[in-house]
Amino acid sequence: xxxxxxxxxxxxxxxxxxxxxxxxxxxxxxxxxxxxxxxxxxxxxxxxxxxxxxxxxxxxxxxxxxxxxxxxxxxxxxxxxxxxxxxxxxxxxxxxxxxxxxxxxxxx
Numbered sequence: 001x002x003x004x005x006x007x008x009x010x011x012x013x014x015x016x017x018x019x020x021x022x023x024x025x026x027x028x029x030x031x032x033x034x035x036x037x038x039x040x041x042x043x044x045x046x047x048x049x050x051x052x053x054x055x056x057x058x059x060x061x062x063x064x065x066x067x068x069x070x071x072x073x074x075x076x077x078x079x080x081x082x083x084x085x086x087x088x089x090x091x092x093x094x095x096x097x098x099x100x101x102x103x104x105x106x107x108x
Contacts, residue, residue, distance in 0.1 A: 001025070
């Protein structure tokens with residue numbers, strides 16, 4: 001994967017109680033937020049969960065992720081500590097961390 005790449009790993013392809021489920025991975029692009037365009041799959045994003053895909057503890061950059069939606073695009077925000085001695089969170093510029101996600105919404 002390269003910075004900003006999105007890989008769809010699975011898709012329910014049908015609705016379950018009116019909702020479609022799409023899951024995959026995105027490599028952070030360093031721009032914060034890293035977008036995940038889902039218009040091909042979902043008419044809107046009702047819910048999304050995201051987590052780091054890793055086997056080790058996060059280091060200083062990034063330490064946390066959050067998300068928000070803009071239409072059919074999920075935006076992943078990565079956060080890092082200001083300094084090793086200052087836990088204040090600021091936008092991460094990491095472009096190598098992998099984030100796994102599951103998105104739910106009505107079928108496009």
